[in-house]
Amino acid sequence: MEHRIDQIKKQLHAQSYKLTPQREATVRVLLEREEDHLSAEDIYLLVKEKAPEIGLATVYRTLELLSELKIVDKINFGDGVSRYDLRKEGAEHFHHHLVCIECGSVEEIEEDLLGDVEKIVQRDWGFQVKDHRLTFHGICKQCQEGSVQLKK
Amino acid sequence: MEHRIDQIKKQLHAQSYKLTPQREATVRVLLEREEDHLSAEDIYLLVKEKAPEIGLATVYRTLELLSELKIVDKINFGDGVSRYDLRKEGAEHFHHHLVCIECGSVEEIEEDLLGDVEKIVQRDWGFQVKDHRLTFHGICKQCQEGSVQLKK
DNA sequence: ACTTAAACTATAATAATTATAAATATAAAA
DNA sequence: TTTTATATTTATAATTATTATAGTTTAAGT
Secondary structure (H helix, E strand, O other): OHHHHHHHHHHHHHOOOOOOHHHHHHHHHHHHOOOOOEEHHHHHHHHHHHOOOOOHHHHHHHHHHHHHOOOEEEEOOOOOOOEEEEOOOOOOOOOEEEEEOOOOOEEEEOOOOOHHHHHHHHHHHOOEEEEEEEEEEEEOHHHHHOOOOOOO | OHHHHHHHHHHHHHOOOOOOHHHHHHHHHHHHOOOOOEEHHHHHHHHHHHOOOOOHHHHHHHHHHHHHOOOEEEEOOOOOOOEEEEOOOOOOOOOEEEEEOOOOOEEEEOOOOOHHHHHHHHHHHOOEEEEEEEEEEEEOHHHHHOOOOOOO
C-alpha cells in the first residue's frame, strides 16, 4: 500500500502537483476499496472518517485530478452518478466490467479482450484508439445458479 | 419513416402503452436525427418546434419509456448528460461508438465486433451477457489527417 | 521571515433529472 | 352515449450531482 502511495506521489510530482494530506486520504480510501466502484459521495464519506475536516468539493477536485493523470478512471453505469475506479498498478489498458442486472453486482475483468477488435477499428475505420470503455450487462453466475434474489 | 412509427406504435401497444401525440413527436425527432446523439434537453428543444406545448418532464418520461422497451438506448460519454440513441431497425445488439477526443465527433459502428468476446465472457466468467456498451476514445480519421482542429 | 502560488473549506450556484399536484385525455364499462 | 377509471400530461417544485466563488490556510522557494 505504501508503495502505491509513493508511486502516486511521484506521478503527481512529475506534473508538479502535491500529494496533500487531503489527497492522500482520498487515495488511501481508493486503495482500501479497490474492488468497489465508489461514487464521489461514497468516497467523501469514507475520507471524512480519516479526515473529518475535508470538504466535498476537495474530493471532487482530487478525483478530477487523479482522472486527468489516468490514476483513476471515471465510469458511469447509467445510474445518475459517476464512479471512480483506480487503475491497476502498471495497467496499460482500462479494465472491463460485468454488471449484473439482477443483483447489481459489478465484476472486473483484467484481461485485455479488445486487442483484436481495436486492430479492426484502426484498420477499417482509420480510428486511432487511445482508450476504451466496455461494459457487459447481464446475469452473473450467482444469480443464474440460485434463484436466490439479492435484489434490494 | 411512417413504417418505423407504426412499428414503434405496435411495440408500445404490446405493453399496453399508447403512442400519444407527445410521444409521437418525440419519436419523430429521434428518427429525423438518427445519426446524432442528442441529450434530453436537445430533444426537448427540437420537439418543441413541432409541439410547443410539450413539457420537459414529458420528454424525459418518454425517453425513459422508450429506454425500457429497448427502442432507444441511453448512453453516456462522460460529459454530464445522458444521450439517447435509437436502436437500428431490427438490430439485435447495441451498436458501438467511436468518440474523438480532438473534435468531439461520434461515429457509430454497426458491425458486431463483440461476438467472440461475449463467448469468452460467457465461458470463462459464467456471465450471461444480455447487452453491452462499447466506446472507443481516440482520434478520428479527419483529425489524424489534417491538423485542422475543429475544437470549439 | 517574506512572498507567491497552490490548495483548502464553506457555501452558493448551476445543471440535470425526478417527483408532485392538478388538469386533461383516453379507453373501458355500463 | 354517459359514466367511470386509468393513463398521461402540464407546470412547477424539489432533489441530486457537480462546479464555481470568496476568503483562508498551507507549503515551497527566495
